[in-house]
Amino acid sequence: MLSTPSILVVEDEPDIRRFVETSLRAAGYAVETVATGGAALSVLKSRPASLIVLDLGLPDIDGLEVIRAVRAQGQTPVIVLSARTAEDQKIRALDLGADDYLTKPFGVGELLARIRVAMRHAQPQEGDADETYRVDGLEIDIRTRRARKDEVEIHLTPTEFNLLARLARSAGRVVTHRQLLADVWGAEYIEHTHYLRIYMGQLRAKIEADPADPRFLLTEPGVGYRLVDE
Amino acid sequence: MPSDSPADDWSALLARWAQSPIGRAAVGAALLAVATALAWVVDGAVSLASQALIYLLPVVITAVYLRGADALITAVLGVALLNFLFVPPRYTLLVEGPEYLISLGALLGVSLVVSGLVTRLKRESVAARRGEARMAALHELGQMLAATDIEADIVALGATAVASALDIVAEIRVTARDGKRIISASAPQGRTVHIDEDALRWVMEHNSPLGPGTRNWPAIEACAIPLSAGEICIGVIGVDLGAVDRNWQLEDLRHLEALGRLIAAALHRTRLSEAARKAAAEAEIEGARSTLLASISHDLRTPLAVIVGSASTLREQGAQLGAERCVELLRTIEAEATQMTTTAENVLQLARLSTGSLALRRDWESLEEIVGSVISRLRRRGETHAFNARVPSTLPLVRVDAALIAQVLTNLLENAITYAPSGGPIEVDVERRGDLLEISVSDRGSGLGDQDPERLFERYYRGRADKAGEEVKGAGLGLAICKAIVEAHGGAIAATNRAGGGATFRFTLPVSRDAPSVPGEPGATPSA
Numbered sequence: 139m140l141s142t143p144s145i146l147v148v149e150d151e152p153d154i155r156r157f158v159e160t161s162l163r164a165a166g167y168a169v170e171t172v173a174t175g176g177a178a179l180s181v182l183k184s185r186p187a188s189l190i191v192l193d194l195g196l197p198d199i200d201g202l203e204v205i206r207a208v209r210a211q212g213q214t215p216v217i218v219l220s221a222r223t224a225e226d227q228k229i230r231a232l233d234l235g236a237d238d239y240l241t242k243p244f245g246v247g248e249l250l251a252r253i254r255v256a257m258r259h260a261q262p263q264e265g266d267a268d269e270t271y272r273v274d275g276l277e278i279d280i281r282t283r284r285a286r287k288d289e290v291e292i293h294l295t296p297t298e299f300n301l302l303a304r305l306a307r308s309a310g311r312v313v314t315h316r317q318l319l320a321d322v323w324g325a326e327y328i329e330h331t332h333y334l335r336i337y338m339g340q341l342r343a344k345i346e347a348d349p350a351d352p353r354f355l356l357t358e359p360g361v362g363y364r365l366v367d368e
Numbered sequence: 369m370p371s372d373s374p375a376d377d378w379s380a381l382l383a384r385w386a387q388s389p390i391g392r393a394a395v396g397a398a399l400l401a402v403a404t405a406l407a408w409v410v411d412g413a414v415s416l417a418s419q420a421l422i423y424l425l426p427v428v429i430t431a432v433y434l435r436g437a438d439a440l441i442t443a444v445l446g447v448a449l450l451n452f453l454f455v456p457p458r459y460t461l462l463v464e465g466p467e468y469l470i471s472l473g474a475l476l477g478v479s480l481v482v483s484g485l486v487t488r489l490k491r492e493s494v495a496a497r498r499g500e501a502r503m504a505a506l507h508e509l510g511q512m513l514a515a516t517d518i519e520a521d522i523v524a525l526g527a528t529a530v531a532s533a534l535d536i537v538a539e540i541r542v543t544a545r546d547g548k549r550i551i552s553a554s555a556p557q558g559r560t561v562h563i564d565e566d567a568l569r570w571v572m573e574h575n576s577p578l579g580p581g582t583r584n585w586p587a588i589e590a591c592a593i594p595l596s597a598g599e600i601c602i603g604v605i606g607v608d609l610g611a612v613d614r615n616w617q618l619e620d621l622r623h624l625e626a627l628g629r630l631i632a633a634a635l636h637r638t639r640l641s642e643a644a645r646k647a648a649a650e651a652e653i654e655g656a657r658s659t660l661l662a663s664i665s666h667d668l669r670t671p672l673a674v675i676v677g678s679a680s681t682l683r684e685q686g687a688q689l690g691a692e693r694c695v696e697l698l699r700t701i702e703a704e705a706t707q708m709t710t711t712a713e714n715v716l717q718l719a720r721l722s723t724g725s726l727a728l729r730r731d732w733e734s735l736e737e738i739v740g741s742v743i744s745r746l747r748r749r750g751e752t753h754a755f756n757a758r759v760p761s762t763l764p765l766v767r768v769d770a771a772l773i774a775q776v777l778t779n780l781l782e783n784a785i786t787y788a789p790s791g792g793p794i795e796v797d798v799e800r801r802g803d804l805l806e807i808s809v810s811d812r813g814s815g816l817g818d819q820d821p822e823r824l825f826e827r828y829y830r831g832r833a834d835k836a837g838e839e840v841k842g843a844g845l846g847l848a849i850c851k852a853i854v855e856a857h858g859g860a861i862a863a864t865n866r867a868g869g870g871a872t873f874r875f876t877l878p879v880s881r882d883a884p885s886v887p888g889e890p891g892a893t894p895s896a
Contacts, residue, residue: 225729225771243709245702248748295889332732332884335765339734343761350739350757350796357741359770360729 143257144168146187148178148204149219150197154242158191161246162253175199179207186214189256191249192236193219194227202230209235215256219244225360232314232361239312239361255310255367271306273367276345276354278306285345292344297322301337302345302365305355310367312358338363392434396442399426404449416454416468420475423450427479431486439483447476495619502623505533506630513634517641519544523603524553526631530605531555533627534620539563542595542603542635543572545642551603563590563606575601580609581621591616593625595632602635667711671704706749710782714845717775721852728772728856732765732884735798735805742777743796753785754793763798764883766805772853773877776861779846780809780873788813788870804859804876812870821863825851850875 145162149155150173162169170187172178175196182190190208194201201218208214216236220228228239237256240249271278275288280303285292294302300322305313319328327333338357342349356364385391403426407419423446431439448461451472456464463469509529513522523540530538532555539554539561554561567585571578571592578584579591589610595603605628609616678697686694736759743755777796784794788811795810816824825847854861854875861875 243705297889332765333886335732335734335737336886339736339761342736342740348757349761350736350759351743351755352740356744357737359738359741359774 142168143188145189145191146178146181147171147191148175149193165250175201175204178204189215189253191217194231195221202234205231205234205236213260215260217252217256229314229361232312233316237311271309278302280306287345298337298341302341305363305365309365312362312364314362318362392438395434396430396438399429400445400449407454411454416471419454420450420471423475424479427483428486431483436483436487443476443479443483447472502533505529506626509627510630513630517638519635519638520551522631522634523551527553527555530627534607534624537561537608539606540603541568545639561608562610563592563608564588567592568604568606571604572601580616581618591621593628595628595635597632597636664715668708671708674704675701714849718845718849728769730767730769733768733770734765735759735763738770738774738777739796742774742781746781755796756793757796759798763800763805764879766877767880768857768877776850776853776875779850783846784809784811787811803879805879806874806876808872808874810866810870810872815865815869815871816863824863825861
């Protein structure tokens, strides 16, 4: 039996809350809204949500606290909303396990796209769906460690492949510098952001038609990278 | 010349010896001996009065070249010698008859008067020379002080000038502008100044001098005078009288006071000009703020009017309007609101840049990534203009704040889109030139015309008109922000007309020598 996915919106601005609620309902989701972090935590205790849209600037508790509490319970996807100036907070939220972020002001289209990606990743994948990536002529097979572009094999070094595979596993979502460095090189490398710049440059040179105007490997300045999934 | 120096040394040595007590006695004796020899040679041929005149010579010479007391002794000894050797009865100190007595008396009298006159003259000329030297020193100090605005320099120059003008160990202490820090200097270098701390504090507190020659603490072995700016004492000059073996005279005190007035005036001047500078800067900020407010309120009001108008049209007449017309109005609302967002962000950024509260979050960054992210963000926002980016893959990483450099590039691209709405692709080029990366954004719009390219980067300056000649949106802040960010990174930004029409905006970023690399890695993924 397939139930309607439910989304909990945690946002203290009534106008933003209303517009997000309206558009999510129109897109077919069941929506519950709360204005504070405390209310969010108590709602989640009685009625777990399929996904949480969380504003980081809440009046009562830090949005980061909400993420910690949610992650302590399980893997419910979290999409954070942040102001342009709160760069640090956004990165901390992602490092704590938030799935993605949107900077205000944002359009409904963007929000729905992020929600779709997060929902897809939250569902258990069938067969090897989780181990392959296929978008617009780029194919990545994580199990056989192979990458192809328009049917042509791309020759990658082991580190280049590990980096690409890490991004492919989170395709469509932003992966922070810290997460990439820790997962590909190891926890002791999390300060070595220049490794990322150099290896991402090499990957773009091998994969992108125009590395300065990439189609697949997108940079989120100051945050991380995103491998597109559509 | 080298050959002169031994002779110079020798004569200097002799001159110094001639001023010592033994030297002076020897010189006096020699002069008397010469006079006696002369008088002996002419004895019998001339009268006693002429011989007496010969003895006047050593008196005048000693008076001129040695000291007043030496001339007195010489005079008395000369008279005694004349009496003993030439006045009858000879070889006794007796005097025969009143005529000889008068001659001897006259010689003594004339000798005393001459030596007295010469001594006074000499003292006056020495005083005049010293006065001249001190005037010159004051003048020189005045010129040196005029050349600096730095308090520490003034204090150091002042201490050196006092020490050398008075040939003494001197110290200057000044309370800095903040009222807490003390700026001090002493001279000559390497000499410690021993002045009672209480005395210096007393001068600061009472704003009046102390030491010999003043009414306060006259017995102390130091002299200290206040440095006053108006009624307030801002510092003190102290001279150590214990360390010198010479008399401290009233004229020394006067000279010290003259030097003190110069130094205090110089300190006062720097403080006044600092205050004037601050006032001017504040006035400028105030002016800028009101221009900014006018500019922002204009840039917010126009889109707000459009949004309110479109929204009310939709609400009241939405049913009558066709679906197409409704979507058009909605698009307008969205575009105007996006424009307002940009304005708000620019204002905020400029405020942070100009208060200096913006710390650069530098990291090793790749221009390829920054260019790519800016172009894709503009596309996501619905920008349909064509971009043509050329970024060589061999560029070194640069240590910059990626978010801020991305903003520079965004502002330049938005600027190009505004002024060249339909003029072919906008070109973004990144090149390395020596120790710099040069990033340029070129359009095929109307160009800069004949405006001053420098003024484009001033705040609130609204540049070239767009193609239709309509007023152009944007608070005129975008380019000012670009300039502030680029300069904070140690780069420069400039605008030029482009050959063949349009404009090019170009900025530089320094490449550092220690750009990092990563360890090499062998092998690629298996190919079979």
